[in-house]
Amino acid sequence: MPANAFPTSAEYLRFLPEIILTLGGVVIMLLEAVFTNDDQRKIFGPLSIVALFAALLASISAAGDPGAAFSNMLVIDGFASFFRALVIGIGVLAILGSTGYLRQERMPGGEYHALILFSILGQCVMVSANELIMIFIGLEISSIASYVLAGYLRDDPRNNESALKYFLLGSFATAFLLYGVAWIYGLTGSTNLDQIRGALQTSAAPLVMAGAAAAFMFVGFGFKISAAPFQIWAPDVYQGAPAPVSGFLSVGPKAAAFAILLRVFMTAFGPIADRWEPMVWGCALATMMVGNFAALQQSNIKRMLAYSSIAHAGYVLVAVTAHSETGSAAAMFYLAAYAFTNLGAFAVVTYFSRKGEKYVAIDDFAGLSQRQPAMAAMLTIFLLSLIGVPLTAGFFGKFYIFKAALDANLTWLTVLGLLNSAVAAYYYLRLLVVMYFKDPGDSVENLEPAGLSLQIAVYASAFGTLLLGIFPGWVLDIATKSALK
Amino acid sequence: MDALLFMIFAAIAVVCGINLVVQTHPISSALSLVGVMGALAALYLLLGGEFIAAAQLVVYAGAIMVLFIFVIMLLNAGTEARGRRSWAHYAGVPLLLLLFGLIACLITRRMPASENVVFGQFTKGGPLDIGRALFTTYLLPFEVTSVLILVAILGAIVLARKEID
Numbered sequence: 001m002p003a004n005a006f007p008t009s010a011e012y013l014r015f016l017p018e019i020i021l022t023l024g025g026v027v028i029m030l031l032e033a034v035f036t037n038d039d040q041r042k043i044f045g046p047l048s049i050v051a052l053f054a055a056l057l058a059s060i061s062a063a064g065d066p067g068a069a070f071s072n073m074l075v076i077d078g079f080a081s082f083f084r085a086l087v088i089g090i091g092v093l094a095i096l097g098s099t100g101y102l103r104q105e106r107m108p109g110g111e112y113h114a115l116i117l118f119s120i121l122g123q124c125v126m127v128s129a130n131e132l133i134m135i136f137i138g139l140e141i142s143s144i145a146s147y148v149l150a151g152y153l154r155d156d157p158r159n160n161e162s163a164l165k166y167f168l169l170g171s172f173a174t175a176f177l178l179y180g181v182a183w184i185y186g187l188t189g190s191t192n193l194d195q196i197r198g199a200l201q202t203s204a205a206p207l208v209m210a211g212a213a214a215a216f217m218f219v220g221f222g223f224k225i226s227a228a229p230f231q232i233w234a235p236d237v238y239q240g241a242p243a244p245v246s247g248f249l250s251v252g253p254k255a256a257a258f259a260i261l262l263r264v265f266m267t268a269f270g271p272i273a274d275r276w277e278p279m280v281w282g283c284a285l286a287t288m289m290v291g292n293f294a295a296l297q298q299s300n301i302k303r304m305l306a307y308s309s310i311a312h313a314g315y316v317l318v319a320v321t322a323h324s325e326t327g328s329a330a331a332m333f334y335l336a337a338y339a340f341t342n343l344g345a346f347a348v349v350t351y352f353s354r355k356g357e358k359y360v361a362i363d364d365f366a367g368l369s370q371r372q373p374a375m376a377a378m379l380t381i382f383l384l385s386l387i388g389v390p391l392t393a394g395f396f397g398k399f400y401i402f403k404a405a406l407d408a409n410l411t412w413l414t415v416l417g418l419l420n421s422a423v424a425a426y427y428y429l430r431l432l433v434v435m436y437f438k439d440p441g442d443s444v445e446n447l448e449p450a451g452l453s454l455q456i457a458v459y460a461s462a463f464g465t466l467l468l469g470i471f472p473g474w475v476l477d478i479a480t481k482s483a484l485k
Numbered sequence: 486m487d488a489l490l491f492m493i494f495a496a497i498a499v500v501c502g503i504n505l506v507v508q509t510h511p512i513s514s515a516l517s518l519v520g521v522m523g524a525l526a527a528l529y530l531l532l533g534g535e536f537i538a539a540a541q542l543v544v545y546a547g548a549i550m551v552l553f554i555f556v557i558m559l560l561n562a563g564t565e566a567r568g569r570r571s572w573a574h575y576a577g578v579p580l581l582l583l584l585f586g587l588i589a590c591l592i593t594r595r596m597p598a599s600e601n602v603v604f605g606q607f608t609k610g611g612p613l614d615i616g617r618a619l620f621t622t623y624l625l626p627f628e629v630t631s632v633l634i635l636v637a638i639l640g641a642i643v644l645a646r647k648e649i650d
Contacts, residue, residue: 007624015625018629022632026635029639069625070624070625071621071622071623071624071625073623073625073626074625111639111642111643114639115636115639115640115643118632118635118636118639121632122632122633122636125629131626133623133626134625134626134629137626137629137630137633138629140633141629141632141633141636144633144636144637144640145636145640147640148639148640148643148644151644152643154643154644154646163644206595206596208591208595209591209592209595209596212588212591
């Protein structure tokens with residue numbers, strides 16, 4: 001029997017955030033069965049936020065003692081800790097943003113919160129995994145929870161369509177990922193990322209086959225980050241899913257998928273970087289173009305934000321193409337900036353669309369600034385950050401990414417990316433114009449003030465967006481310290 | 486001998502796989518799937534994966550297929566109605582063949598002959614070795630899989646619950 005058969009207490013401490021999240025989810029499931037009236041069920045939201053904060057503390061303390069855990073299945077380095085904290089923070093904002101929505105749509109709360117916690121658990125496993133098997137299991141936990149969340153309002157046909165499309169296409173993409181894993185195992189005899197790297201560096205294994213395996217795995221990851229040409233699902237799913245869930249899906253699973261994309265391609269496939277770089281280059285460009293040009297034609301705000309989310313995935317792919325330390329740090333910063341911005345934007349959309357999500361057309365936002373000036377101002381901040389205007393998080397995100405791309409001699413990709421972000425400004429500004437300069441229609445007539453938890457979510461996101469935009473240094477420092485080499 | 490058996494079972498798996506897709510009645514498709522799984526079990530056995538072969542038969546060909554067929558019967562699913570075929574229908578087959586051709590070319594051209602599978606070389610596929618790996622090195626994935634199953638159950642309950650109150 002191997003000596004390391006029994007995990008040490010240090011290894012359990014490194015895995016503590018995941019344990020806390022699992023316990024939180026299970027406790028909520030049990031309480032759901034015990035609690036019968038609505039007043040008791042109000043506890044689920046605060047309870048899951050407590051669980052998330054406990055997990056956040058655990059992951060911060062785990063960051064102080066980096067190392068591997070459970071026979072190298074996990075590696076808790078700075079990179080893993082950064083993304084763990086990010087997805088847990090996303091979870092807190094997502095839950096704050098959905099409390100009012102749950103009440104308004106009379107959705108049962110127990111399973112919803114349990115699913116969010118499990119989804120974040122899966123993302124935490126993904127970002128700290130050092131083994132393709134762990135990556136797959138984490139990805140599946142996160143994905144299955146996401147599929148169900150997308151169809152949570154069972155009686156709404158839009159939700160059904162969204163969940164079914166997400167599930168079928170997602171399973172198909174996962175099959176590609178597994179096929180790639182099988183190839184890599186056949187080539188190198190290992191599923192451990194460090195060992196794969198070692199095998200690809202030294203052995204005479206045919207590198208063209210390793211490149212093909214990397215391409216298969218990129219299909220799987222590319223689906224999760226909605227990179228073109230695997231982006232078809234995103235608009236339909238984001239449009240059909242409940243608005244707070246769309247917000248969560250557009251940042252949480254995406255950030256985790258980018259984390260493993262970076263880790264797998266920079267660690268395991270690092271030695272064959274010159275083979276996959278052209279592929280990711282093309283994908284990054286296609287993703288930016290498809291996202292931005294399709295977003296121009298949308299009349300539904302959720303669809304527009306979905307295409308915008310595709311375009312932003314393209315910008316992060318530019319950083320992945322650079323596959324340098326600065327590129328990795330830039331991607332980390334961008335994902336954090338994008339998380340605050342997009343969660344905030346979706347929280348405002350959640351608030352504005354009201355019961356049954358009646359008001360989701362862009363024209364419905366006419367005159368919002370006169371009825372709800374505070375909310376309109378917050379949405380303005382988020383849109384400016386999505387454009388990348390200075391003093392918002394989006395500006396420094398784009399700045400670092402294009403700087404990293406220039407450092408890696410990706411001049412053409414940088415130029416095309418900058419042109420793309422100029423195109424993007426048009427559709428974000430159009431929404432601002434509608435909001436501020438059009439006469440209010442009847443859609444804003446009976447708009448009630450937002451609930452407390454939604455307001456907290458919106459203001460916290462706006463605070464984060466501005467904080468990263470005015471003082472980007474401290475997050476960038478953390479990202480640079482913990483970036484992949 | 487081993488190579489011949491491999492060819493036979495591989496052919497069965499591929500033919501059943503194609504049949505699974507082209508059949509219009511769900512029961513016929515399900516029965517083809519049994520054929521695929523049985524043939525795969527034989528392939529695993531040839532490669533030395535005794536435990537996997539047994540699990541494949543017991544779990545997939547046995548338990549899961551029975552569930553499949555129960556569900557098909559409960560839903561009383563009839564023959565699938567075929568709608569108008571889109572261009573994707575016609576483009577799909579040649580593109581798939583192209584992909585398989587590329588993969589086959591890659592494997593036959595680029596894979597060094599020394600890396601070929603030797604039947605009987607791998608001997609660690611028994612329950613003892615699997616169990617040891619599962620509870621030492623792969624303890625964490627094994628345990629975390631239980632959360633995956635829990636999430637799947639929770640999801641099924643959410644989507645199939647009788648009414649939302």
